[in-house]
Amino acid sequence: MGRLSVVGTSLPRVDAWDKVTGRAEYAFDVELPDMLHVKVLRSAYAHARILSVDTSKAQGLPGVRAVITGADMPKDPPLEALRNELYAVPPFSLATDKARYTGEEIAAVAAEDELTAEEALQWIRVEYEPLPAVIDPEEAMKPGAPQIHDDAENNIQYENRTEFGDVEKGFAEADHVFEDRFSTQLVHPCTLERTVCIAAFDSSGYLTFYDNSIDPYKQSRYLPKLLGIEPSRLRIVQKAIGSNFGALQGNLTPYIMCALLAKKAGRPVKLVYTREEEFINAGPRHMGVCYLRTGVKNDGTVTARDIRLITNAGAYGYLGPAMMTSGFTPCAGLYRCPNVRFEGKCVYTNTAVTSPYRSFGIVPPAFAMESMMNIIAEELGMDPVALRLKNITRQGDVTVVGQEISSSGLPECIEKTVAHIGWKEKRGRLPPNRGVGMACGMFDSEVRNAPFAGSVAYVKLLEDGRVKVISGEFEWGQGSRTVLSQIAAEELGVPLESVLFSELDTAAVPYALGPYGGGPVTLRGGNAVRLAAVEARRQLFAVAAGMLSVGPDDLELKDQKVVVRDDPVRALSSAQVAHYAKFILAEEIIGRGHFEPDTVMRDPKTYYGNYSSGYTFTAQTVEVAVDPETGQVRILDFASAIDLGKAINPMAADGQNEGCVGQELGPILLESLAYDKQGRVVNPNLVDYRLPTALDVPPITSFLVESHEPHGPYGAKACGQVSNIPAAAALAGAIYDAVGVWIKDQPITPDKILRALAEKEKREHAPA
């Protein structure tokens, strides 16, 4: 492919200028003429029967233009038709007979201003019959627990079980069997931006939403069915996104409320969540309890694994089952162990509907698996690095769950991070209360989660030689538009600033799947954009060949000019050619790229299959100091290496790597979305919910390992959602190395360390 000039270069993000100057247009900034403001009345109880809702007084308040309750929902939405696509059906509705978590929507008001809408909520009378609530998924499964949904026995929304190889035989072959329980808590991504939804009908009955949702295409497919609108009369325009990380991915309730209110009031409406609403309603990452057994030989060879995972779906089923199961395959694929069993239960609880938050569901099992690898190494007297190198999946492997490892730079990731931290010199040899830890991770670069699991893009050469990329791939803040623009710039020989990206309007851009998997925009979208740009270049050469009376093969692209190779004084600027094509030939130069990876859908029962065209790997090492008096953990150094195939924009990839680690330190050490016994969130604000600040984030050294994935554009695969996977286990390992206790329950707070140290003390001083 010759020397690359834009791809592989660290360039500022294309949206950086707008974002740092505050001029990027967010959904919050959208103001429509005559727009009303929406406020939502939410359940005061975690679990209660709703006996009546009286909105008559609110409706009479001056300035109130529409009030809706569950009774206004379209009758008989075809939920059955959606059930298959959505795993399980959340209500996407206002509560009617029952509220199942504190914060569930009961009624909504559209008024001339926010204060009036707010006031109107106080005039809505709701009669409740409170019911006992349950927050913990293991409690919820117990006999006698409050029954949240009539059709879910023991509150189990979904369970599955799959086995590869012969797990019992594997355990029989093992010299040692380790067994433990690990757990993770409810945490919230706390996106910078709050949920915003604007709905406006035009005079022809077309419905437009302006939003900051992360998956407008998904919404645009389901909403017409739920609202009874012809699909092509509904469009979603995604504005700039103030980060997302997966929170409440595809929650349709705000859309439905806004559409119903806009219809009823005959005016556009805008809903902006308060920060408190974000905490109580926008989806937290589920909690996960993982019972793990691992069989291992004396030499460290892993022979069997038995994973039992319990997660909470929240009050309604939506992505819970998908999140619970999707973490399993990368965990199973990371090591060569041939005998693996997975048993999962996704359980209803009286909390907000849970949602993915970076690396779709893998955190609970990965924390368990990697922590246990460290425990095994310790118990066998092996170096955790050596234990990994003995067992890890290698390039060319087909894993136990069917992943075809077409590239892996994991050994190099391990090597780089281990060298950086000074592993050999430090492990077990640091002064008291200091320690090092390490862990590895694997994640899908993309995932086949739909019959079509590729990407389509158009690349257009504009009349002045600038380039427009038309793609439905989403920019969530991860820099995907920058990467796709770099690819278009590379192939059409223009500087990055000459590339323009289409607005994401579902009525205008091609269908896209959204970034499911670690960084599918780069892999899938990048391939599509590259193919489109190559086709646009072919058209450019064809037009220029006609203008210059030469063959297309006689031409080359140089300094934004199409040049006759053997006679370089004969040249036309790309702009001249594009202008001629548009205005003289009326043949726009526009290439289409259609990329579909050679992957398969995971078998829905067994979960077997090569569902991604590339897998991303990571290794991390960390050095900590633990204060045994206070239990405080101080991170002295952190190294994170990702095998991303090829860094299209190293600076952006480093940013993803560092940002991902920095953010995950919150769930690991600080954060917990806490519910009281009545099922109310006790810390729904940024004072009581302890998010890491810049001061909490240690120095992080990022390594980018380029293994050249054959299926990716320029060899690239994902880099956005892998660095958070091993961080907790690496940190737990370092804490053990420092003070000799394993913390198996996130967050790893000082009180847990102190309690563990006290227990250790007690054990050591107990009579033999």
Added chain:
Amino acid sequence: MGRLSVVGTSLPRVDAWDKVTGRAEYAFDVELPDMLHVKVLRSAYAHARILSVDTSKAQGLPGVRAVITGADMPKDPPLEALRNELYAVPPFSLATDKARYTGEEIAAVAAEDELTAEEALQWIRVEYEPLPAVIDPEEAMKPGAPQIHDDAENNIQYENRTEFGDVEKGFAEADHVFEDRFSTQLVHPCTLERTVCIAAFDSSGYLTFYDNSIDPYKQSRYLPKLLGIEPSRLRIVQKAIGSNFGALQGNLTPYIMCALLAKKAGRPVKLVYTREEEFINAGPRHMGVCYLRTGVKNDGTVTARDIRLITNAGAYGYLGPAMMTSGFTPCAGLYRCPNVRFEGKCVYTNTAVTSPYRSFGIVPPAFAMESMMNIIAEELGMDPVALRLKNITRQGDVTVVGQEISSSGLPECIEKTVAHIGWKEKRGRLPPNRGVGMACGMFDSEVRNAPFAGSVAYVKLLEDGRVKVISGEFEWGQGSRTVLSQIAAEELGVPLESVLFSELDTAAVPYALGPYGGGPVTLRGGNAVRLAAVEARRQLFAVAAGMLSVGPDDLELKDQKVVVRDDPVRALSSAQVAHYAKFILAEEIIGRGHFEPDTVMRDPKTYYGNYSSGYTFTAQTVEVAVDPETGQVRILDFASAIDLGKAINPMAADGQNEGCVGQELGPILLESLAYDKQGRVVNPNLVDYRLPTALDVPPITSFLVESHEPHGPYGAKACGQVSNIPAAAALAGAIYDAVGVWIKDQPITPDKILRALAEKEKREHAPA
């Protein structure tokens, strides 16, 4: 092509509902956050040197955010580069050294509200040195007339002369030579909507205009050059148009003022003309003086024509020369006369820049030519109908100016209107003061006025089986979107209401030329849409064939289903196929149509060439009663027949035909944009400017003649801009038949009739 189901049917216009309910979004309705309002300070003099402009006090007024004058114009815009494309360069600027008509832009203010902007104008001090002004083009050419532009001797902006055959020989062969002077006045289209321009820069320096201009693509090509912006950073979004008819076609000054103010203020700005500004600034139809000589044999054969036309450009040259010359070719082509000379002069005057107003410049020469045909018939004692039938161009002819007449229904048009009015029984035989008249007309169906003179369209089958037409063709209120939608509906077998039309956004839709010529949207745009729809249908069949495991040729379209012809129970709805294509194959069904007619650009010197792929004909008859006491003309009956090839929507075509006649009755009988000696418009309002009301419009009977134009879609050609061409001559002929006087100077007002009757009386009673 089989039986047509949508094409050829009278269906309500697709935009009718929005328009009658007031819900169509006009540029006036666009409200942007933080938008400022613009007011313009205009020259108080028709001709004056500007000694100074002091805006300091205005700038200091609270609420004023930006003030611009000519000094703020981009320096050295590449006017030379534009000169060729624009015939001559209008200032597209605020006046600097000199103002050349009352109402010319001197300064503009953007303020928080209109009243503040208005007030600020009063604080701008302009020092003028008044100069003598000239309004009449013949006066302006005289020695000693005020010199409006330094480089235009005798104020002549442009002149040309062309001759076909041998005119002197033609006159020599004639038995009679007729010679006369005819004239038309300045009139204003008085569009329902006023000029609106909104300019907004986004954070990345992209400039968007929302407007009601009639030619966004033209503006979008010139404005970047004038503003120094990369072309692809500027787009124009055309909102619904409240009629246009050509007024100030492509005037760029409002855009430039708004762009400069938006830039200076850092906020969006909106300019809305007052009705007075419309009258004094938005282009009126030029006045035309036509000196015409016609040689004719005793049998009525026309042997030679000599046309001398003088028109006024207004204060600056823009479309003046084009309008002056473009009327010539259809006039020359209507009859078979082989010897024709044309001499034109376009003259600067101290009036607003003139602009086309229905049928681009043809009204002055057509009024002369058709009036003279009636005079000749009278003088030769022939029936005007017989004189026409003897001389008219027929299908298969190549006219003296090179038009290839591929279809003509003119004889049938004559026959229908003559029969309707009762010509044979009535002409010369009606009671005193009643009379009938007739005249004919010809116009271009489209015109090659650019190197590419075709149309490009995309037709997309949406996921629910609805159809989207993506075209840059403009809807000015003539119903073009309805016609194009009908064509798409026809080819894809859906009802009209299932077709959706793209918004006209120059950054999103393919390049289009605009409706130059009588109805090019139907001919050019219709062909493009048809080709695109046929291609979309091909793709639909290809996808369905795959789904049904049959060949595409085994399929047919029936009731919005793709059906296996020999096994009709095997069928898929179009929606199913489109959904599958979009979401499973990720191959949208989208056809592209590219149509370019086989025409040539008229030779710029001789004006020879077959510049249109079809020519539209019309014949009209009228019966009047003239009150000899008051000079009042009452129209008793009016018949207008147009040969439009094929009526795609008969109801809409009838509307065009009737509307065109009804509107032109204003210029013929009532209207005149009057200037006083100081060059000020004396009637810039709808009270003093006498527009015909519904009560002034007589019963009009519309005939649609279908000659099946081989180059048009389904045989269609134009119908929008031809019915106004012969109306004045037909009316003048009827007045002659009623009271025996020829009025050769529009408008045909009672005072002129009374004067002519008095002169006739004098002549008849004069001693022999």
